[in-house]
Amino acid sequence: MVILSAAGLALKAFLFFLCLVLLYRFIKIREKLPAMELRGSLSHLTGRKRWLAVWSILFFLACFTARMGPALYSPDMVMVFNYEEAARGQNPNVTRFNESNILSDHILEKVIQRGNLAIDVDRLSDFLTMSAPLDAEKLDVSVESNLKISTEYRVRCSSMASLYHTSPRTVLNLLADVYWEDFVGNYAENDSVLDLSFDELDGMEYLDVKDFLSMQAYKLRNYIPVYSSESGSFRAAESQETFASLSEKIGNFINIELERYEAFVLEKGLSQDRRTYQSRMQYANRLLETSQRKELAAYDVRIETIDMYNAFMTQFVLIPTYDEDKEFYMSRTKVGVDYFADEAKEHLAAATELGEEIEHNAYASTQVNASQAAGDAYSQADQYIESMKAELQKLSAQCRELCSAYFREKRDGYIQVCFTAPSAVNEAAAAFALAAVFAAVQAGLAVSKPFYRELRENRAGRKDGDKQEVHKESAAQ
């Protein structure tokens, strides 16, 4: 195809050369032009019409082949980004879309690796060019914000790629695959959070197991609402689950299964290592008490401030503000006191929560200390853990199935790729135009030939005459 492309260029160069020759001849014979009669001139063509037609047809075919072949061999690839966020210049995960990533070095490296191509990244990069339809549009500064974001990119690979035992189409196909994988893997939805691992459970305290499993369950539940809001009615084909039904199942697991397990462990006072657990609880409670005291102190400060504000400021300070209905009014308390009250409430809630935690830890520690649980209770707890792990795995698999089905519908349409097919009619029209020029130039050359020959003969005769005169003169001397 490189040869065909070169042939196309050579044909154009040849045509250009013929044009120059024709121009040169007409300049040379311009003095005779007024005397030329059109009919007489055209009579020079009569014997050559057939040859002229044959050469023109051959030229047309050569041009058509030289245009069509490379166009078929190295088509452009159009990548259409077909998701909602694309029009805002974003990836599906709402990060910024970067078009230069399409031809970035790491993508090209993967293309080379995938195609086992004997070419380096820089060379491949030289062969690939990318453009967007908006590139050709000029920005009109007189119109307010006519900026658009392109969602379509045209990638072209030079036919020179065929020198490296591959074809432009193959390179573009590999590029599309590699980029698609990279795009979906990095910028689309990432469900790696659904990969649950229970390796850390080995040797973990029985009460900590509950916290660990609860964290895993919350991971699943927090992942789902994002998609349930997008498409609440979506249903998995096989399990018939929806995002809402799955979220409820996970909620039940947290509120019922895990609580039941905790109650059992607390009741029996189970622990892997009683002393270590108790000392850990004591240390945790000491830290929690410190935090609780800080929270209570912060609460007291705010209550004291509110009292001071109420006593002195509210009598004369008026602050312009809006109420919930967006109505303007002059408030006596709005800014200061209300904010302090909110903060005080938060600190008190935090202190209460810490108190509950301290109480729970103390109770657990007491239970563990007083425990006289037999081996049965421990094996029962282990069974509990195994069944909860299995339940969580099942929920994770259901989440994955539902999300995969949901993503698959979205994912497959993120990037659509198509290759341009050259229009035979257009290519034929272009080749016909070149052939017409060729025919015209050939006709011009045929018409001008007798005059040009005459001119050359005259010049040659004049030169011979001059030579003869010189010869005569030298002979006379």
Add this chain to the structure above:
Amino acid sequence: MAADVKEKETAVAIPKRGKKRRFRVICGVLLAAAVLTFCGWRMLSDELEVSFYHLYSPKIVGAEGVRAVVLSDLHNREFGPGNEDLVGQIAGLEPDLILIAGDMVNADDANLNVVADLCGALVKIAPVYYSPGNHESNLMYEQGSPLESLLVEQGVHFLVTWSEEAVVGKTPFLIGGLNTSPEGFAEYGAAFMEEYEKSSAFKLLISHYPNLYYDALADAAVDLAVCGHFHGGQVRLPLVGGVYHGDVGFFPQYSGGMYQLPHGAVFVSRGMGGHSLFPRVNNRPELAVIDINGRQDAGPQQTSS
């Protein structure tokens, strides 16, 4: 006097014009010879060609695609000593699956070393699934060749009207092998296909004969079928395809490449060797690579230039 001068000029001009014409003829002949040599070299080249194909499938789970390399119709040929060039090429392509669509041996040659050595090297790269062609069937069932046991020993999954489940990446596959010809399909293949088509996994069927998909399996619910046998039609014409195969005559419907079926796709390998004296013309031996992923292809777009 003037007439004498003109005669002399003509006498001088004729040899000059003759020389010019001779020069032009020689140039033309040399150019034509160069073009013909180049075209002949290109047309008759038997250098291994790696062809890449893309298949969209919604059944592929996750962003990672699946790469299958297809070999067929080697006919005991070797690319490099011990097929090391071929193995090197395949190793460089890092496939997830290696599919062999039969006719790797010759029915009139009991030598199994080439295929055994090749498969021994290939199983180190990726799982190899092998469905026999007519030449293997001839060796095994008519000449009692121990080909099957030899390949199974090497670790090859040898599929004779049989299917095996496999998980590639996160995608479940059901890889089947159907070695019956269209004539024997009703007797030997129909029951297998009925069971095979029930699976919801990605169904990849290796069947040697492409003409099975003319009629018997034209509506089969197979995600990807892989065939060989036609050797690309032996002679390939641009824009037309393969010219001839003895089983189906001139211009086979599926002679080489990826074809869409109503419920899936069929890929026909052009093969890597031959067993007839007629050379492959414009039909280089093919090592096919099929990338299956979730990237959708839109139809071709007309250029306006």
